[in-house]
Amino acid sequence: xxxxxxxxxxxASLRTPTADQRIQALVLRSRFFTDPARLARWWxxxxxxxxxxxxxxxxxxxxxxxxxxxxxxELVPYERLVFTFGWEATPGAPxxxxxxxxxxxxxxxxxxxxxxxLRHSGLPAVLEEETGDGWAHLLHRLGETAERQDxx
Numbered sequence: 001x002x003x004x005x006x007x008x009x010x011x012a013s014l015r016t017p018t019a020d021q022r023i024q025a026l027v028l029r030s031r032f033f034t035d036p037a038r039l040a041r042w043w044x045x046x047x048x049x050x051x052x053x054x055x056x057x058x059x060x061x062x063x064x065x066x067x068x069x070x071x072x073x074e075l076v077p078y079e080r081l082v083f084t085f086g087w088e089a090t091p092g093a094p095x096x097x098x099x100x101x102x103x104x105x106x107x108x109x110x111x112x113x114x115x116x117x118l119r120h121s122g123l124p125a126v127l128e129e130e131t132g133d134g135w136a137h138l139l140h141r142l143g144e145t146a147e148r149q150d151x152x
Contacts, residue, residue, distance in 0.1 A: 032142060033081050033105065042145040043138055050075060056083050064092030070099050081105040085120065094127050116142075 032038045034050035039058075047057045050072060058068040070084040084099035101122035108115050118135055 032146065034075070042141040048072075064090055066090045066093030068098075070103075073102070079107055094130075096124060096127060 031050070032042065034048065036046045036048055039046045039048070043058060044061055045059050047055070049055050052072055052074060054072045056068075056070045056072060060066050060068070067088040067090065069086060069088055072081075072083045074080060074082040082102065082104045084101065085103050086096045086098040086100040087093045088098060101120060104119045104121070106117045106119075108117065116139065118139065120131055120135060123131055
């Protein structure tokens with residue numbers, strides 16, 4: 001399977017060519033962003049309420065073990081997911097209050113495949129590169145997880 005992940009600051013993308021747009025179906029239909037068990041397969045442990053206004057809490061397992069907190073803003077099945085993003089005050093965690101930034105995930109048909117685009121806006125300039133690198137890594141893991149699920 002051909003997978004391309006690119007990242008530049010606040011933008012990251014994943015494209016997996018599939019005739020039946022399996023990534024689109026897997027990401028939202030299988031709820032890789034909205035089901036805690038599936039989210040944990042490619043990101044980390046999460047507590048969430050996947051509806052507009054519902055909370056999202058992601059506990060990181062590395063470094064200073066910070067906790068990301070946000071709220072779901074928009075959920076459009078098979079097309080778009082938007083949530084706020086920020087960190088609880090923890091020594092060593094990035095200095096960005098919970099819900100201070102916004103993450104938009106868009107799924108777009110692209111020829112014989114689907115492109116997942118992630119835009120993270122409202123980041124302090126000092127965090128753009130590190131956050132972009134983190135999303136590129138996570139989207140790579142999401143692609144691998146979706147590919148394993150698809151091969152079952």
